Amino acid sequence: MHRAAVLLRHLASHSKSASPSVRSVRFASTGAAGGSGPGSGPGSGSGARTGTGAGTGIGAGATEFGAIGSNSQPTTARVFAYNPDATPSVSMETRGKICTIILSRPVARNAVDRPTAEALADAFRAFDQDPTMHVAVLFGANGTFCAGADLKALASGNPQRYNRLEETGDGPMGPTRMTELSKPVIAACTGHVVAGGLELALLCDLRVAHEDAVFGVFCRRFGVPLIDGGTFRLPRIVGHGRAMDMILTGRAVDAKEALGMGLVTKLVPKSQDVRTAAEQLAEQISAFPQECMRRDRASALQQWGMSEKDALHNEFQHGLVSLAAGAQAGALSFAQGKGRGGQF
Structure with a gap:
């Protein structure tokens, strides 16, 4: 039997019996001090974001496929941290009426295990329930949006890291079943946006992408199915024919082609910061009634x-x-x- 199928059967047999990971959500506030990239603590530079809460995540992991811009406005970072992990994989920064949810597991190319999925879901809920926030941006730090589910977590033998496989409640990737989100979310896409990572991007209302972004159903080559809304949302966004091409072949779709098929809303040159571009679009939307x-x-x-x-x-x-x-x-x-x- 295919190794991926064995892993999925193993996960299904444990998903209901496994106890949830012990976690605590803590909030940290920062001002507008320097810091031009993900990481903990302030850095140099006038008015740059602090980047609190973005870091190495929850350890190395295999994936399903193999610089934050400056701003002079105050930023508040709320960090979704999981014990006993030293560095959180998901953080939230708010500026004005814009909320940016940051996924950062650089050693795993932002692949998502269960604790990370739970943190993403918590962050989306926090945004939707906050009346002061109008638009959210989902951003994958360190040059990759999201490489999908963390297959190494599935093979780890630790049920607390297995992605959730239950029909009700949050999806395996976290917020992908939140069909009642009342406010817009924009995906800021760079690097690989594939497999479960593609499904996270499809959850969002709009997708702003770097010229180097690559989209695809890369889980096709491992026998891992789309179970976070991919077969439902992709045809609605790009049309049935284009969706079937991506789903059946698992081929890579570059950013320019993605723009042409309607998968991407706006293309950002490599010389520009995709997060900044997405946040500027969010600010435009937040200005409307x-x-x-x-x-x-x-x-x-x-x-x-x-x-x-x-x-x-x-x-x-x-x-x-x-x-x-x-x-x-x-x-x-x-x-x-x-x-x-x-x-x-």
């Missing part, structure tokens, strides 16, 4: 599976709420000349 934007987003997401009649009814109901929340005031602002020509 939020109730109306979120209602239109919800309507667009909910129309899948509806008849045309039901979708139109659902859209109208969301629209009524938006109108009651201040659309008339927005129309008055437009009449007064505000917001014309794309200026706010």
